[in-house]
Amino acid sequence: MEHLTNKDFTSDQEVKWCPGCGDYAILRSIQKALPNLERKREDFVFISGIGCSSRFPYYMEAYGFHSIHGRAPAFATGIKLANPNLSVWQITGDGDALAIGGNHFIHALRRNIDINILLFNNEIYGLTKGQFSPTSKKGIQTKSNPHGTTDEPFSPSDLAIGAQASFFARVVDTNPKLMQQIFIEGEGHRGTSLIEILQNCVIFNDKTFSNITAKDVKKDHQLILEHGKPMIFGSEMNKGIQLNGFKLEIVTIGENGINEDHILVHNSKEQDPTLHAMLARMRPPLFPIALGIIRNVNRPTFDSEIVSQLKYEKKNSAFNNVDDLLQSGNTWEV
Amino acid sequence: MEHLTNKDFTSDQEVKWCPGCGDYAILRSIQKALPNLERKREDFVFISGIGCSSRFPYYMEAYGFHSIHGRAPAFATGIKLANPNLSVWQITGDGDALAIGGNHFIHALRRNIDINILLFNNEIYGLTKGQFSPTSKKGIQTKSNPHGTTDEPFSPSDLAIGAQASFFARVVDTNPKLMQQIFIEGEGHRGTSLIEILQNCVIFNDKTFSNITAKDVKKDHQLILEHGKPMIFGSEMNKGIQLNGFKLEIVTIGENGINEDHILVHNSKEQDPTLHAMLARMRPPLFPIALGIIRNVNRPTFDSEIVSQLKYEKKNSAFNNVDDLLQSGNTWEV
Amino acid sequence: MEGNNRKVIDLEKVVIKFAGDSGDGMQLTGTQFTDTSAILGNDLATFPDFPAEIRAPQGTVAGVSGFQIHIGRIDINTPGDIADVLVAMNPAALKANKNWIKKGGTIIVNIDSFTKKDLEKAGYENSPLEDNSFEGFNIIQAPITKLTRETLRNSGIEGKSIGRSKNMFALGIVYWMFNRPMTQTETFLKKKFSKRPEIVEANIKVMHAGYNFADTIEALTSSYTVLPASLRKGTYRNVMGNQALAWGFLAAAEKARKELFLGSYPITPASDILHELAKYKNLGVKTFQAEDEIAGICSAIGASFAGNLGITTTSGPGLSLKGEAIGLAVMTELPLVVVDVQRGGPSTGLPTKTEQSDLLQALFGRNGESPVVILASSTPANCFDWSYMASKITLEHNTPVILLSDGYLGNGAEPWKIKSTKDMPDILPNIAKEGKEYQPYLRDKKTLARKLAIPGTKGLEHRLGGLEKEHITGNVSYDPENHEKMCSIREEKIKRIAEIIPNQEVFGGKSADLLVIGWGGTYGSLYSAVDNLISEGESIALIHFNYIKPLPKNTASLLKKYNTIVVCELNSGQFANYLRMNFEGKVFKQYNKLQGLPFTTLELESHFRTLLKK
Amino acid sequence: MEGNNRKVIDLEKVVIKFAGDSGDGMQLTGTQFTDTSAILGNDLATFPDFPAEIRAPQGTVAGVSGFQIHIGRIDINTPGDIADVLVAMNPAALKANKNWIKKGGTIIVNIDSFTKKDLEKAGYENSPLEDNSFEGFNIIQAPITKLTRETLRNSGIEGKSIGRSKNMFALGIVYWMFNRPMTQTETFLKKKFSKRPEIVEANIKVMHAGYNFADTIEALTSSYTVLPASLRKGTYRNVMGNQALAWGFLAAAEKARKELFLGSYPITPASDILHELAKYKNLGVKTFQAEDEIAGICSAIGASFAGNLGITTTSGPGLSLKGEAIGLAVMTELPLVVVDVQRGGPSTGLPTKTEQSDLLQALFGRNGESPVVILASSTPANCFDWSYMASKITLEHNTPVILLSDGYLGNGAEPWKIKSTKDMPDILPNIAKEGKEYQPYLRDKKTLARKLAIPGTKGLEHRLGGLEKEHITGNVSYDPENHEKMCSIREEKIKRIAEIIPNQEVFGGKSADLLVIGWGGTYGSLYSAVDNLISEGESIALIHFNYIKPLPKNTASLLKKYNTIVVCELNSGQFANYLRMNFEGKVFKQYNKLQGLPFTTLELESHFRTLLKK
Ligand SMILES: Cc1ncc(C[n+]2csc(CCOP(=O)(O)OP(=O)(O)O)c2C)c(N)n1
Ligand SMILES: Cc1ncc(C[n+]2csc(CCOP(=O)(O)OP(=O)(O)O)c2C)c(N)n1
Ligand code: SF4
Ligand code: SF4
């Protein structure tokens, strides 16, 4: 198979996001990640709903479908079931996935259909010019709620894990390397791979993630999880996470007799979601935010099970064409 | 206020569920529970979607609304915001709440609107004559999937807690006492009270809960949680739940030096949902199923916060009638 | 059957209704009588009629389950207006059907269930058999419960099963009345209960007991035959509308060499199509029971995009939910068949009843100018042909199709002369091939259809979406002229389909005094009524439409020939209004019924007679 | 302004368009000119025209933002077809508007931005000012960037802010051209930047510099005045359509003594109604930004059930999603106003453009026979009246109302003579009182409206739902006759509303040679065109509808008087088809446009002339 480059995945359409929008970095990261998968370009399908982020498929030289608001998981499910050989990527925003599309989102996760969901979470409705979204921080003031929202936001990780997600990862739009790595691993995972990308909307919600991504805090406020590795972070790489009974705690290596062996080792493959959910809930200032692949467990995929049933029935049934069906059962001659 | 009885809550409509349906017991339990709330009958509103269970409002002498499939949380939200003084009860099935209505369900929970949701979970679509539902056990064969479902079911507790639920309780339709008690406490909770009722559908999914409710196993397979009480169960009331690191374990009081003090004490008020989720996930045969109020924590309700904003704005704004608004800002005389 | 001197009367056609409690097995009884009659060569049509509740309280009118069958040696087109013979297993069954028995008809009642308690449950103060409620009717009071029990007294069968075989006694009586052999039912019972031979034996015994009872009693003064109809030669089977509709899709997919994908959410009365298709994983069918109707249709569009034949099935309220997604299929010009098995509306309405009130929703229930092809099936058996045709059009023209059926067709059944796939028209999906340059919105000059490029095809990568498309390239375009052009292309593409469909046919005189117009599920009753009036010498004709949008090319010229036109529909005039939109200047009278019930032939005839007199 | 000898020309009306990059502040500039003209007493209409992207690439045609204003001393009904004066801040702005300037009109360009790079971004190879592209136009090449920078050289203002005040220079020029005082804008600036006096000063300085520049240069040979229009006396303000629509609801709620509840989900171009209403918690307004359109409408129905005035707002695709719930409101006969601010379809279509293509969806986009009241607003300012009227009808008749507006009305603005709530008609919600016996479906004899009983009212407990209701009791009923009766009552109830609405008015001769028919947002252009032709002596008349369902009672008799009728719409003939349904026998010509743009007066006039000649 010919090796492809990021250029091969760049369509001829002019990219129309606002200058400075976090979406650009995500686009570039996908275009760089895909060639590493060593798959044919024609087997990639990008499917989105509606939103700034959902314009994404236009910019990818691949099969693309910019569908309707919130329904991309359903289209993706149909596409994958129709042709399980395709690599299906759903591009969605926090409004598209969690407001109007919340139901399809949780059902995709529970079924574990083998698609990749890239959730561009900018905590705002960008395309419709700045209303709060289901992930907006409580109390923010927007056009549609000038007195401040009274909505408790969703935590995408909690919701996903509550919906039986088998794969959950989180990245920031300012870390292209990590994005590429996770996109590759997400596609490697069999089942629904949910990748939350904290994405900056420069126009309507600028700097909402600055306590995570700003240069001066990012080392202390980001914990990049790796399977099998201890959970160490900090500007001096001397902070770690420990489990104290049921609670997570931050400790400093070298203080109070703590050494690397005391630090919790990340196991993304653990079936029990309890610890994954706890890790994913950590937030600055008390904790760093967990990035990387938080959960990555095996369970049967919806599509593979249907494929097995189809195979089994084709092999074991009394007939295998329509004429036989029409003639089966109670018939009579005139 | 005059004291009401269950008869006061019984409408003149003939009840039309199948003989033996679990819905009857739930109806009776509600009718018995409501008088205990010492509220006026005219302040109760029952709102449902579509399904066998959703016929419920017709049988209640109260304000009732049998709406459309899946959307009851949205109607309930409108009703509660329109008149926060009402006691609003949503009656729903596993299909109504978790298939077509999944999105409204999770959004109600996250907002914490002050309503009570009674989820009649019979793990089947009753009204449409027996298709599998999002809570059906994986592999069951129904008309709509004669080769067995390939769908991983939702766990209502996981989904609810993942959606930030502040109150989650579970009961079985065979325990009217517990139902009544929980209905009363659910109404007492400020916020969305989700009560999952394991309900037997005699026609299309008979005995699906028999490993929980059957006479011979129920003592050993049900753990009835009470806030502040140790988690003890079993036909001899000598089994208990212990925490071993991150895992729950069953121990026997009197064996291996275990006594009551070793048994986990239930704290439904703990904000951190981790243990609640673990408890709610227990299932026979390895564990008993947890019944009773599993989670019951305080957080601001959506309606009360809106009421505060309304009050504040009415008091602190430059004008408070439409004529003033129309005359405000840039105007000129001709 | 020897030694009986009663006369045997030869009938042209007869309507029989079996009615009893939900648990009484009336559907099975009816089906058995149907199958036996079919094998004897009668033409026939059947209709079941269930209670709205899953299990309404036993013994009540709400709990009555019925099965009506119309058999004939002549052409049979409806399950019949009213019954010549009613079997009523309890007072509720009698009450529920009291207005639907022919004056002077025969009523067989299970007299054992006319106890005080049963009468009360049915809401009777006194037995209607004892006042003169049924004066003039031929009432056969059969002690069915008692005799069934007697028959099985020493069989070792337990009480509950004994109760359940009462229906076989009734069936035996009716078999005797119509001179039918019991062999077909015997074979059926042997197969069905192959693992429980004692049940087989008991049921057969009871059926024979019923037969012999009828042979013995004085009450039945005659028995009847209905000779075979002159059906076209071939192999026949009974099909229900929903089943036939499902099978048409199977045939179309095979013929088009496409995999069939159904994305659906259960809803009465469409669910049975899902149930039927779910059986055929052996034929490569993928059925996806989605979380709601929107996910159902969107998954089907996704599957079509990825190369399957994507379809979705629903009923009225579900179609409302699918509107937005249908619009997307219009814009992206993808194959998609949406089946709406109509029921009584508005809102949840009368979910178990029939109606034709979704036509305008199908035509216009979406934002913007959003034309789709609309077809309607008109008999239970031709549901097969119309789902086949819907598939052919959608795959060849790459444009969504809505197929309208209804609860009456979906649950109705009739004999069907089995077709062979080799006799069905070819289906040639319109797909771009690898290696050629691909412009997503380049069109066939004649049909204006664009070509699909299926993901996985090398070099044809492209992007679709719901924003307006630039002509030829398919790029997003906000250009004013382009939008106007694309809107008119989308409309014109549908119009051009009129070029490939057959001309509309007329039944009756080409310029009769009265033209009756119908569409969809009312065909049987309209045809019967018009046929009867024609044989009475009236100047009347029928045009019944299956192609709704586009209308057949010759429609305008056909309509010109008639001065008085009446459009008959189970709604308040939707098709009439559609015709007014299309044939300005023409005047259309209306005859409408909105009762959740089909037209009766009688009411139609009487209305047409009035119109003819004017 | 002394010492200037150039002549001042008196104009009847003039169209001015400000165009520049999204960041150039054109909306503000336009609004300032509008406000100043309004205060001077001109009649006017305005329309902003944004790029589809949030921030399209700077300097490109896709990124051009414009604001058009039409002022006059005569009655102004549209923002104008084409501009007399164009301000183009860069080459892209010139290119985007090149077909929309009057031949020979004045174009003021910021010549500093006609660099090679800027020209390229706009897709020009050579400067269009240097070939003969604009021959015959009066082009004013103003070095706006340079002069702005000069003006602020020593002000201490930083570069970015300097760039941002360029628009004030342009505004200054236009103020000079039209002899307008700058005081209004000065006041505005002082208020807006009250915390940053240096910015106020800088902007004022730049505006004056522009004014003086115009006063100085030779290029502008004349300046103009547009004298005050003879508007009716009163207090005026400028209102945008969406804002007026929101306010109409506020007034209606206050008048009806109801709390207003809006359940909505953002969608262009309807979101601004949500934004506007969200401001008024002080007036007791509850706005609920729901998770989707379905939750939006269902929460509104819930709120209505519980005694609020429940409304929901959306645009085309959102209306598709609301169909099922509208059906429920029809069945339960609850108050509900659904606002559809129409945009270009089908599917996502042209989301930022205008169209009238949701009419048939509004009429028929639901399962079953599901009639609702339909109203349409026709000018930005009368959006107030129609949301008020929609509220009145829904509360008094307990039946859902769909109000159709469109993107052109919603974003357009015009002066509005402020009304006082005391002059507005009373609204008397139709509600059952405690203490009396309550039958949910008992009806008013005249209007057929049922009464609501609000939860919390003692003794009126009852149950509603989507299943067919029994007449009077409201119990669930599957009875055939009851269903037919209820269907006809629901239809008749809507028809009876025709009794209480005013007769349809005609503009022009009662039996002219040509009758023009329109509805909704096309009023301004249709009126202007017909008015012009009438003043030219043509025999032409206009009937413009705001009441769509029911149509005013006198419609049939009005139509009878005309032989040639043309129905003009921004769709492919939906209202024409609706008229065909209602007025069988009449012939309706059509004039349609589907470009996402309003009609121009010119194209209408020319089409009408052709029709008049025939
Ligand atoms: C049915 C429907 N409802 C509403 C809209 C309007 N709409 C488009 S995108 C959007 C929200 C976008 O937010 P998000 O998904 O977070 O995407 P972002 O623009 O922030 O990337 C909304 C409300 C629509 N296009 N269709
Ligand atoms: C829009 C719409 N889609 C589908 C249906 C059909 N339908 C009615 S109830 C139901 C599922 C009922 O299941 P559940 O909520 O579990 O209730 P149960 O009958 O088991 O109590 C379905 C699919 C409907 N009424 N409306
Ligand atoms: S509005 Fe926000 S999310 Fe949308 S393109 Fe602009 S910066 Fe990006
Ligand atoms: S079908 Fe099942 S859930 Fe429905 S009424 Fe009957 S027993 Fe109850």
Ligand SMILES: [Mg+2]
């Ligand atoms: Mg967003």
Ligand SMILES: [Mg+2]
């Ligand atoms: Mg259920």
